Structure formats: C-alpha cells, structure tokens
Amino acid sequence: MTVYIIGHKFHFETENLCRMFYPNSDIKLCYEYNTAEGDYLYTEMTTCNGVTVLSAKINVDNGSAEYNEELECYSDDDAEYILALCVFKCLKDVTGYTPKWGLLTGVRPSKLMSKLVDQYGKTQAEKYFTDKLLVSKEKTALASTVSDVQKPLVATNKGNSFSLYVSIPFCPSRCSYCSFVSHSITSANAKKLFPEYLENLRKELEITGRYASENSLKLESVYFGGGTPGILSAEESVLLIQTIKENFDLSSCREFTFESGRADVTTREKLVALYENGVDRISINPQTFDDSVLEIIGRKHTASQAVDTYNIAKEIGFNSINTDLIAGLPGDSVEGFKKSVDTAIALRPENITVHALALKRSSTLVAKDNVSLAQDDSAGKMIDYANQTLTKAGYIPYYMYRQSRCVGNLENVGWTLPGKECLYNIYMMEEIHTVLAVGAGAVTKLKQPDGSHIERIFNFKYPYEYNSRFDEVIERKNRITEFYRTYN
Ligand code: SF4
Missing domain, CATH: 3.30.160 (Double Stranded RNA Binding Domain)
Known part of the structure; x- marks a missing residue:
C-alpha cells in the first residue's frame, strides 16, 4: 500500500x-x-x-x-x-477491524497510564484511554492494573539507582520465529569469537563498574539476558558473576536474574553454580508445552525436559522462577495453547510471561518460510484465556509491553504471584532508572536522576564487531560520567 x-x-x-x-x-x-x-x-x-x-x-x-x-x-x-x-x-x-488498543501504537501502555494517573487521577486516566485513545475497556483495565501494581515498587527508586544488564547474544540453535541478533554457539564462527567475547565482557564490566562508583550510583538489580545465557558453562557464568562482585557494590542489589532460557542447555551443575553464587531469579522458557510445536519452531528440547529443568531448579532452592509462553506460534492451536497455560500454572512458577508472537522480517519464518501474521483471532482467544486463567490462579499482571508486527496487535504481559515481581522488568520497561548495559547488542540507557531525559549508548550489535571495535565500545562509556555531571 x-x-x-x-x-x-x-x-x-x-x-x-x-x-x-x-x-x-x-x-x-x-x-x-x-x-x-x-x-x-x-x-x-x-x-x-x-x-x-x-x-x-x-x-x-x-x-x-x-x-x-x-x-x-x-x-x-x-x-x-x-x-x-x-x-x-x-x-x-x-x-471492519477494531484494534483493542485503539489508536495506541506505543510500546509502553502502562507507562502512559501511570503518567496520566499522576497528572489527572485514575478515573480520568482510564477515561482518556477509552474515550480519547479508543482503547477497549478490557485493555484499559489491564494497563491500569499494571500501573497500580508497579506504583509502590517504583516509589522505592532513588535518583542514583541503576540496574546492570549483561548481554549473551548466543543460542544453542536458532528458533524459527526469532529476529534477535543471536548466534548459534555451535557454528565455527561463534566458537572462534566466544573466548574473546567473554574476555571483553569482563573488561567492559570492570570499566562500567568504575563509572558506577565514580558517579555514586546504587545498584538495584542485575540481569543476564540473551540470546541464551544458559549456553555459558558453570565456570564461565561464575567467572562473570565474580567479575561483577569485584567491580560493583552489590550491597544494595535486590535482585539477580539469570535468563537461562532453554532446557537443552540448562543443567543441574549450571543451576547449582548460579544458585551458590548469588543468582536469585532464573528464567526457564519453554514457550509452549507442546512437543510438536517445539519441533516446528526449531527448539531442540521437549516439553518434559522443560518441566524437569524447572523441577531441578526448585529442588536446588530457587524461589523466583519465570517461564515464558508465546501465543500464536505456528502449529499451535487455541486448545494447545490453553494446555500450555494450564501446565505452566500447575508448576506454579513465581512469574509467567505471556508473549504474543511478533513476526519480524529477519525471522526464518518470514524470510524463508514466508509465514505471515494470522488474520483470525486465534491469538486473541489464547491471550484472553491466559489472562482469565492466570487471574483465577492468583497471578497479577505486573509489567507489559507491545511490539510491532505482533499477532492481533496484542501485548506481552508479565504475570506474577503477589510480592514476586521482577524489579528489573519494571525498571527497564517503564524507564524508571539508568540501565548500564554490557556486551554485544546491549544498549545503555541513562536516565536523568530527577527528570525524564533519557540518553542511549549503543554497543555494536554483532559479537564480531563488538570484539574488533572494542576500543570504541569502551570510549563510548565515557558519556556515563559526562551525563551525570550534566544532569545531577
Ligand atoms: S528465541 Fe531465544 S533461544 Fe530462540 S534463537 Fe531467539 S534468543 Fe535464541
């Protein structure tokens, strides 16, 4: 068009x-x-x-x-x-189609809701959503609940608070729906890059730690994301955690998440090493509990492997575990997705994140298989079921975001058992405070301590560039201190 x-x-x-x-x-x-x-x-x-x-x-x-x-x-x-x-x-x-989010195209509906609530109060904010932005009552209520849940947690944030993000952009293999810049760790190229990548990551952590202390920043949460951080061996994970402990003051840190990701790489040995070294929240992400769907999307593990890994993590002592599910995966049906939701709830993880499939052009599904976004409302029915069933099971929505090219223009919602909200997800998605980020593809977001100004420092997207232009990565980090001098 x-x-x-x-x-x-x-x-x-x-x-x-x-x-x-x-x-x-x-x-x-x-x-x-x-x-x-x-x-x-x-x-x-x-x-x-x-x-x-x-x-x-x-x-x-x-x-x-x-x-x-x-x-x-x-x-x-x-x-x-x-x-x-x-x-x-x-x-x-x-x-003849009425999007449930109305005119709202932004990625952070709950951030807008919170801003409106602060300005006009809850009733007027909700009215603005429904009457002016034409958002459905149901989606308005969702954004409003998320905003309510976040309020007390956001209130504890200080001007000098920050979180640390560590990027591991490698995966055991590539899932067909994924558009993320991630390298299959089994490729010869990735194997060659990896040792230098880890070495640089440690150097970047060391330098970033210096900037954090120079600017008297207070670390609130650490998040290892990917890719699949679970591809790290137990020794490699411990080495990185050790580097963080040596270079950052963790006395104020309230949460340490390691997104282990896939069950095919998450072993008992690795989980024990993480647990013993202070990781207190992990993610084990099946995406679906249907083996045939797992095969179609190219994930090299079964549903029962994901359940076993979850149970091992519980046995070890983790009391904050997230599991991700995706609505709208190819090969899945409304009935199949309902079973996945029921299985996840039966495990009783502290967090369940329900995503709506987003199909970017760079995913294999779009690029090679030419799969396009379904026009029917099956993903909508899946999300509706998840929302109702999770609510009945005692979960509450605590953070959310939207993506472009998402099935049914739906949303991704993090659900939590009360009191088990992941702080990092809230801080990051609602842009509450600075996130210092290290590794390829990582984006540092500097947030003005008592205002809303945000500045970004981009690291190179690809590990080979990150390695070969590492001096530039480090040079760009100078901006952290300049930023705090200007805005403090
Ligand atoms: S979906 Fe996750 S595990 Fe799969 S390729 Fe993408 S980043 Fe890796």
Whole structure:
C-alpha cells in the first residue's frame, strides 16, 4: 500500500496505524502526490484562513473512506491526534477491524497510564484511554492494573539507582520465529569469537563498574539476558558473576536474574553454580508445552525436559522462577495453547510471561518460510484465556509491553504471584532508572536522576564487531560520567 504524507510530519504515527491494520503489507511512504494508483492511503494537512484541516482518504480493493477534521487552534499534539483519528476511522471502515488498543501504537501502555494517573487521577486516566485513545475497556483495565501494581515498587527508586544488564547474544540453535541478533554457539564462527567475547565482557564490566562508583550510583538489580545465557558453562557464568562482585557494590542489589532460557542447555551443575553464587531469579522458557510445536519452531528440547529443568531448579532452592509462553506460534492451536497455560500454572512458577508472537522480517519464518501474521483471532482467544486463567490462579499482571508486527496487535504481559515481581522488568520497561548495559547488542540507557531525559549508548550489535571495535565500545562509556555531571 502507498501512504501519502502531504503537508505534515506525522509519518511515524500514520505508518504505525497502517501496520496495525495491514501487518503483512509492504507499506511505502510517499511525500509527493501526482496520481494515486493501486491501494493507497492519502493523508494531508492544509491551512486556510488560520484554520488547519486534517484529512485522510483510503482507497483499497474492498472499499474506500474519507474523513476530514478542522483544528482552529494549532498544536502539534492536537494535529497529530486528529490526523491519527481520521486515519484510524478510514482503516476501520474498510477493514471492519477494531484494534483493542485503539489508536495506541506505543510500546509502553502502562507507562502512559501511570503518567496520566499522576497528572489527572485514575478515573480520568482510564477515561482518556477509552474515550480519547479508543482503547477497549478490557485493555484499559489491564494497563491500569499494571500501573497500580508497579506504583509502590517504583516509589522505592532513588535518583542514583541503576540496574546492570549483561548481554549473551548466543543460542544453542536458532528458533524459527526469532529476529534477535543471536548466534548459534555451535557454528565455527561463534566458537572462534566466544573466548574473546567473554574476555571483553569482563573488561567492559570492570570499566562500567568504575563509572558506577565514580558517579555514586546504587545498584538495584542485575540481569543476564540473551540470546541464551544458559549456553555459558558453570565456570564461565561464575567467572562473570565474580567479575561483577569485584567491580560493583552489590550491597544494595535486590535482585539477580539469570535468563537461562532453554532446557537443552540448562543443567543441574549450571543451576547449582548460579544458585551458590548469588543468582536469585532464573528464567526457564519453554514457550509452549507442546512437543510438536517445539519441533516446528526449531527448539531442540521437549516439553518434559522443560518441566524437569524447572523441577531441578526448585529442588536446588530457587524461589523466583519465570517461564515464558508465546501465543500464536505456528502449529499451535487455541486448545494447545490453553494446555500450555494450564501446565505452566500447575508448576506454579513465581512469574509467567505471556508473549504474543511478533513476526519480524529477519525471522526464518518470514524470510524463508514466508509465514505471515494470522488474520483470525486465534491469538486473541489464547491471550484472553491466559489472562482469565492466570487471574483465577492468583497471578497479577505486573509489567507489559507491545511490539510491532505482533499477532492481533496484542501485548506481552508479565504475570506474577503477589510480592514476586521482577524489579528489573519494571525498571527497564517503564524507564524508571539508568540501565548500564554490557556486551554485544546491549544498549545503555541513562536516565536523568530527577527528570525524564533519557540518553542511549549503543554497543555494536554483532559479537564480531563488538570484539574488533572494542576500543570504541569502551570510549563510548565515557558519556556515563559526562551525563551525570550534566544532569545531577
Ligand atoms: S528465541 Fe531465544 S533461544 Fe530462540 S534463537 Fe531467539 S534468543 Fe535464541
């Protein structure tokens, strides 16, 4: 579909709305208009006698629609909103589809909800969601609950609080739905890169620790993510944890998560080593408890292996375990997904994170198998079942985010047993405080201590670049101290 952007700068929002309704289409933005051919959406802003007119017109195979609105007193926010509304109505008319998140295209609905609650109170904030952003009552309630659950936890944050993220962008093999920059550890290239990667990671931890102490930052949580950190041997994990202990003051650290990931690499020996060295939260992520689906998505473990690994972790003594599930996986059905949810609940992990499948272009499913996002509402039914069943089982939603190209425009929600919320997920997703991040693909986010300004420091995405340009990685970290000098 061609999307014409004429006389305004709201291309980002316009494109995102189009993607919500046409997730599988190629969307081409055009900033000049001659004559339109094929499927198109035309958007325009004009001014006449001091009045701004915003309009959207759509013409596709199965129909056409047009909406215009006037704005007497111009502001960017109002103009963007009104144009989005016109576009939304056009898209809704020709597709007959009503997205449950309405006009909301952002990745952090609960962050917006919390901001609105602080400004206007809970009732008005919810009204803003339903009446202005056209979010369904059910999704509004979800965002509002997440915001409520987070409030007391966020309140304990101090201006100089921070979290540490350690990136392990390697996996035992590649899952077909995954678009993450992760290298299969079995490839010759990855094997060659890996020892130097670990060495650099330790150096980066050492230097980052120096910046943290130089700026009197207070470490609240540590998170090993990936990829699959579980590919590290017990010795390698302990070495990295040791490096953290030597270079950071952990006396204020309230949580240490290691996202072990897949059951095919998570052994008893590794779990014992993590437990004995202070890791107090782990993730074992089956994604589904259906063996045939696991095979289709290319995960090299069975459902019973995931259950066994979970039980071993419990036996060792972990009392905070997360399991991830994904709704909408290829080969899965609503009934199959319901069984996965029931199995996860029966295990009683402290956290269950329910994702809606997002299909990025770089995943094998899209790139090679040409699988596109289902237009039916099966993923919606899966998510609805998860929400109802988890609620009945005593879990509460504590963090959430949305992704583009997600089945049914749905959301990812972290569920928790009361009092077992993962702090890092809240800090990171709601952008509560600074996250110092190390490793390939890691992004450090510096948050102004008593304000909302955020700055990012990007590490190189690929391990080979991270290794070969490591001096630059380290040089960029200088910005940490400059940032705190400016904003403290
Ligand atoms: S889904 Fe996870 S385990 Fe699978 S390839 Fe992606 S990062 Fe690795």
